[in-house]
Amino acid sequence: MNFPEFRNREGEKLDTSFHEGSREGVLLILGHGLTGNKDRPLLVELAKGLSKRGWPCLRLSFSGNGNSEGRFEDATITKGTEDLQAVLDALPSGLQVAYCGHSMGGAIGTLTAAADVRIQVLITVSGMVYTANFCEREFDDLTPGEDVMWEDPKCPLTQAFIDDLTDIGDTLDVAHEIDVPWLFIHGTDDDVVPILDSEDAFATTDTVKEIIEIDGADHTFDAESYPQVVDAVDAWLNEHMS
Structure with a gap:
């Protein structure tokens, strides 16, 4: 499968890897997810495992993250949805597209799938739902423009990021609008995005849905739980993509 160079509407090149x-x-x-990129172990292991089962996979770094162009200071959920739509715009016509987002990438996928019919299957892994609560929980004691996220100097905390999370509030309203098959995967020991986020979104949406809770898995999963995530995604794709 051949792809063009992916650029968002600001002209920033988006780094991708194809399997x-x-x-x-x-x-x-x-x-x-937040402060991540396409080369985080979970995404790499998912792409490797699923491609072996026949599923072509495209790992994406949102602008300002990883080797994608742009500034991290400008990275928000809203800009991430624009990046994802730019990728969809550039794909060959006729493709059936599924999207799998981890953490904040899950919120990006939810918002995009509610507005863009080109996403035909949605999967959220440790998906963020209560964005304002997440912001308050993780960053309430930090000063935008001075402090950094999770002690990472490459990830400065900005007022724009906080405002975006706060303005979104949560993704429950758009969950009502999702009408494509939606798989939720969440670890029971996630201490970054509580499993309640997935449970509440699952209870809210009326679409074809399933929730899989992986016992003992944390926010990013690990070598023991990666195969369980691969199995779950593979089964969902087999059921809902022709």
Whole structure:
């Protein structure tokens, strides 16, 4: 499968990695979480495992993250949805597209799938739902413009980021608008995005849905739980993508 160079509407190049798969006419896009990028172990292991089962996978770094162009200071959930739509715009016509987002990437996927019919299957892994609560819980004692996220100097905390999380509030309203098959995966020991986020979104949406809670898994999962995530996503894609 050949892809063009992906650029968002600001003209920033978006870094991607493609994993070949034997199935034709389908593509799974994988999006990362806050302070992450396409090369985080969870996304890499998902793409490797699913491509071996025939699913072509495209790992994406949102602008300002990883090797994508742009400033981290400008990275928000809203800008992430614009990045994802730019990728969808550039894909060959006729593809069946599924999206799998981790953490904040899950919120990006939810917002995008509610507005863009080109996402035909949605998967959220440790998906963020209560964005304002997350912001308050993680960053309430920090000063935008001075402090950094989780003691990482490469990830400065900005007022724009805080305002975006606060303005979104949560993704429950748009969850009502999702009408494509939606798989929720969450670890029971997630201490970054509580499992309640997935449970509440699952209870809210009226679409075809399933929730899988992986016992003992934390926010980013690990070598023991990666295969369980791969199995769950593979089964969902087999059921809902022709």
